Amino acid sequence: MKKFFVWLFRLLCWIVMAGYLVAACSSYCKPSVYFFSEALALAYPIALILLFVVIVINVFVNRKLALLATVILFLGFGNLQRSFAFHPLAKVQRTHTDSSALRILTWNVYFFQNDHWLKHDTPNLPRRQMVEAIRKFNPDVLCFQEYLSYSNTNWNVNMNETFAEMGYKYQFFSNDKKFTVANGYSQLGTMILSKLPFIDTLRLPLHNTNTEHLEAVDVAFQQKPVRIFATHLASLGLYTDTEHTGLGSENIYELTYSRKRTVLRKLKTTGVEHEKESAIISRAINTSPNPAVFCADMNAGPCAYAYRVIRGNMQDAYIRRGFGFGQTYDALSPTLRIDVCLVDKRLEVTNCFVEKLHGLSDHFPVITDVQWKNNK
Template sequence: MAISFIRKFTKGFFVILNSMGCLVFLIACLSPYINPENWPIIGFLALLVPYLVVALLFSIIFWLIVKPVLSLLPFITLLLGWKQLAVIVAWHAGATFTAAPKTDSTIRLITWNVRGMYGISTNPYKQQRDRLQIFATIRDLNPDIVCLQEFNTSYNQKRPTALNLQLFSEVFPYHYFSKDYVSASKTSAAGSIIFSKHPIVFSDKIKFPGNSSESLLYADIAIGRDTIRSFTTHLQSYKFNSNDYADIEKIKSNDADVLSSASENIYSKMKLAFQQRAQQSAIVKAAIKQSPYPSIVCGDFNDVPNSNTYFTIRGPRQDAFLAGYFGIGTSFDALAPTLRIDYILPDNHFNILQFDMVDEGLSDHHMLVTDVSLKK
């Protein structure tokens, strides 16, 4: 009798747990359609999607062994969430990137959050070395267009970021710099920047509202007889500092002494970022719709591909990662191994020829590079 009760209780427990997991996953799948400005919890659920997928896959295997008919629930749930599954993993096995000389019709574009051009060291000498290595890594790939976020240039010769504009301009004679942050002394500036080997015939920026100093910037670039518009941006981050990262580790370790206060602080910062990115992504969507030319949107969106941010900006566009890569494709090294938050999104006027994510250990973000060509 006792064994029978335990068996029924255990089975019931796992059925309820399985059902709850399916429900949470289906709610998370609504993230493309729910504005996190009004319901920020959807932003948190979007971050969990890869882990929920793994849990549901294990659930299918478990029920196939224990009671096969019950495996239908997680299986059907995953089928219903196909749109979310389709953006997590790229399936081009054996995909490689060839940096060989390009054809005249090929346009090579790089996007990279370069973390201020300081590298990841706190040593000024290493920062100077990393600055030059960042430039060399980009130069050696021979791109036509380079979009950088968290780009920093200083006019003080003693600083590691001195004359970054001059450094890049030796190879890329055209640029448009957002200068979202300018020091009080006017000796340094930071923001997003577009470099080009081809003439920039028009450029502009749209400053995001609120406390954010970031912008969406774009440049119309004449390449041969064609003109394309390149957009880049750095959307609102969580603004985590070193104390916040320490709190996250304490949360992971279930440190009871700080669990409540740390969780509240992290939650508040993430909630604000979800809401601000909702506003910013709507601005980006409206701007790219107005492009008179074939366009490519790229940059650091600070949000995962399961998010409302991603689906709002991408719309019917292509994702270069999904078109030319294999695997999950982490683009940001901190916090979790599932954070693909940097993107290259060409519209449907382009063929995507190849794509790569490059980790040189010079930033907390990976560099993204793609070759595209205009459809004729």
């Protein structure tokens, strides 16, 4: 019996090592060619954790196998350095008092949970708490995804005005969706708000089914122009078919076998959409006349093909200054970092952190400080 368990353990170790190697190829697999590309990207952090467990156990059980697993770990170095930040001693600066640094906040605000009714406008609302958190971080530029604001209505809070009163007078909307509401209108999409004046603006369609756009603004930071991009890539939408079924939140993620096939289909479809979007975004960044900062809800992890293409030669702010997986999506897995801030190498990342504000949006904000490299 003992021999059987030893054999089974070794078999599991080999399965984990083989699975890790396959998952490590995810960022090089075009979704239009390899339908499982997005699934591999999501699986890589889990495979990394399992491989690490294999290494630790075999240090005491089978050192040759531990050495082999360690070699395999570094064979996947590309995905490893994209997905896990190694700066445990980096100091997080939550307050913003350094005038030599430009602070940028990117956040999928999830429509502020649609808490826009004036008659329900109390201090403990998630929307109010989100605004106060932003006020505390005091960014110079805000990049919001799934932003919702109402204008010219007597019943709803106007978020554009709220942020203008906080000093974000310069605002550029992606113009994704606009609806008539009670003689006024609502805006839904990506929004860039800034305390610094805009020199120029840019809006490009991403050609997905949600008619989302890539938008950019040029701002003068210490008398030098910086181009800040913001967007929201196509959503995976794994659970949109259960939103109105009456299922409780406690079982919304329990998938039946028949729904697993739907999930795989959505992974493939979204991956192909991301491939198209990444080509448009990468071209826009590479042709930018000014150093670029790219902020987005990627709806894909850092091991995905789209992330590698978009990042190109840029720095990932969290990888430069963070520690760990840097979870930004408040569901499913603590390894999901799908919100990013990518920074041109002509700028130095001096600070970056994910603020885990549970119960507000389904995403966490990512706050990044950058400065010109010659301003040390």
